[in-house]
Amino acid sequence: MTDTIVTLPAAFDIEEVNRLIRTRRSVYPPSYSGEVIPEEKIEIILENANYAPTHKLTQPWRFVVFSGKGLEKLAHFQSDLYKQVSEARGNFQEKTFETLRTKPLQASHIIAIGMKRDEKELVPEIEEVEAVACAVQNMYLTATALGLGAYWGSGGITYLEEALPFFGLQKPDKLLGFFYLGIPKGKWPKAIREDISTKVQWVVD
Numbered sequence: 119m120t121d122t123i124v125t126l127p128a129a130f131d132i133e134e135v136n137r138l139i140r141t142r143r144s145v146y147p148p149s150y151s152g153e154v155i156p157e158e159k160i161e162i163i164l165e166n167a168n169y170a171p172t173h174k175l176t177q178p179w180r181f182v183v184f185s186g187k188g189l190e191k192l193a194h195f196q197s198d199l200y201k202q203v204s205e206a207r208g209n210f211q212e213k214t215f216e217t218l219r220t221k222p223l224q225a226s227h228i229i230a231i232g233m234k235r236d237e238k239e240l241v242p243e244i245e246e247v248e249a250v251a252c253a254v255q256n257m258y259l260t261a262t263a264l265g266l267g268a269y270w271g272s273g274g275i276t277y278l279e280e281a282l283p284f285f286g287l288q289k290p291d292k293l294l295g296f297f298y299l300g301i302p303k304g305k306w307p308k309a310i311r312e313d314i315s316t317k318v319q320w321v322v323d
């Protein structure tokens with residue numbers, strides 16, 4: 119399914135694109151300044167998420183944006199749910215509870231990342247998760263271009279079925295984690311990567 123192309127897309131400055139992609143890093147809440155990101159910037163990030171590729175155009179990404187008092191709401195919800203679930207499983211840890219209660223308050227915004235399973239199950243579930251991951255990469259790159267710190271966290275209540283309704287989801291949808299955002303302070307982290315040649319095979323004849 120393609121749109122009619124009325125004009126050829128403009129060429130982009132590949133050096134600038136390379137720089138953006140290779141500069142993108144995960145920047146964590148302790149490196150956020152505590153200032154609040156203007157909402158217009160969050161809207162650009164969300165708009166760009168919506169341009170991710172998606173098999174059969176299912177567009178499975180769903181987001182809930184938390185800011186201000188919403189961050190406290192999220193902090194309470196996730197720490198209380200963790201307590202309830204981990205106590206029932208007999209593996210409750212006070213430190214994890216405290217982290218879940220306090221970490222959201224270090225961010226300017228947190229975007230909960232959901233995958234909405236298409237009712238007709240047009241494509242395999244893994245492809246819906248992949249499409250959401252593409253949307254998150256768009257958010258990462260846009261945040262970098264805007265000079266913002268961001269990271270995808272998948273700890274805590276991520277993947278818990280009991281968490282779904284709080285984020286407007288229901289089984290078989292999935293909660294895939296949280297996209298933390300803040301204004302970075304201090305140094306931008308350095309990338310750690312093994313050379314691409316260790317991960318690629320070329321077949322040329």
Ligand SMILES: Cc1cc2nc3c(=O)[nH]c(=O)nc-3n(C[C@H](O)[C@H](O)[C@H](O)COP(=O)(O)O)c2cc1C
Pocket residue numbers: 142143144145269270271272273295307309310
């Ligand atoms: C699906 C996914 C889940 C992640 N979950 C976590 C997490 O729970 N905690 C964390 O510290 N980082 C998490 N990260 C961020 C990675 O740790 C980070 O991308 C990796 O260290 C590479 O660093 P970079 O993003 O700066 O290149 C996650 C990344 C992805 C793609």
